[in-house]
Amino acid sequence: MRMVVCVKVTPKAEQVRLDPTTKTLIREGVESEINPADKNALEMALNLKDKHDGEVIVLSMGPPAFEPHLKLAVAMGADDAILLSDRAFAGADTYPTSFTLAMGIKKLGNVDIIFCGEGSSDAGTNQVPPGIAEWLGIPQITFVNKVEVVDGKVRARRTIRGGYEVVEAPLPVLLSVELGCNTPRFPDFRRKRWAEREFRLKVWNKNELGVSEEQVGLKASYTTVKELKEAKMRERKGEFIRGSPEQVTEKLLEIIKQYL
Secondary structure (H helix, E strand, O other), X not given: OEEEEEOOEEEOHHHOOEOOOOOOEOOOOOOEEEOHHHHHHHHHHHHHHHHHOOEEEEEEEOOHHHHHHHHHHHHHOOOEEEEEOOHHHOOOOHHHHHHHHHHHHHHHOOOOEEEEEOOOOOOOOOOHHHHHHHHHOOOEEEEEEEEEEEOOEEEEEEEEOOEEEEEEEEOOEEEEEOOOOOXXXXXXXXHHHHHHHOOOOEEEOXXXXXXXXXXXXXXXXXXXXXXXXXXXXXXXXXXXXXXXXXXXXXXXXXXXXXXX
């Protein structure tokens, strides 16, 4: 089997900041990481590789600064990594992002399963995985928390409200993986050293994908950020209750009775 895992490098959640002028994420001076749900997707792909052999390729779109994170994915067990990087890709919303990733997958060719995290921690639209499937014209299964390959088909368990359902789909197929559904493995120390020193990341630009500037990036985006507003924290009333355990209990009962 040949598997592709689409990963996004995102700012750590507690450090997400926006530039008020450009209305885009500030990446300078901010720690980044592989999007958490994408790590779950990578782990799911590596588990299938452990059972059925095959190849796992990591694919990402972004600036050259993403390279160390993709090498980390290789250290975790991926066989190869490709970065789609071009200034023309900048400013993309989910529409050209899914298109660009789909063109990268098309260029690879002969892919059986595409894994994506269910959504990214910096945007959370959950639109890119279904978009990739639509561009490629293949079936998709969303919110997957368990998967197996049976008789040349994918059988996946997906979360629904109040439980789960089991869905089968033919190959090739795209799976978007539920955040926290597994525990991503630690990188192998020796493989990490090899990845950092010797692994050569493949970088593809728009020309190598065979796309024009009008099809990617900001030019192909349908959404723009017009205004940023800071959501103020709601003020919460607080009251300290002092006294003996009996006095505190009595006071608590008085407060609770007001709302019954």
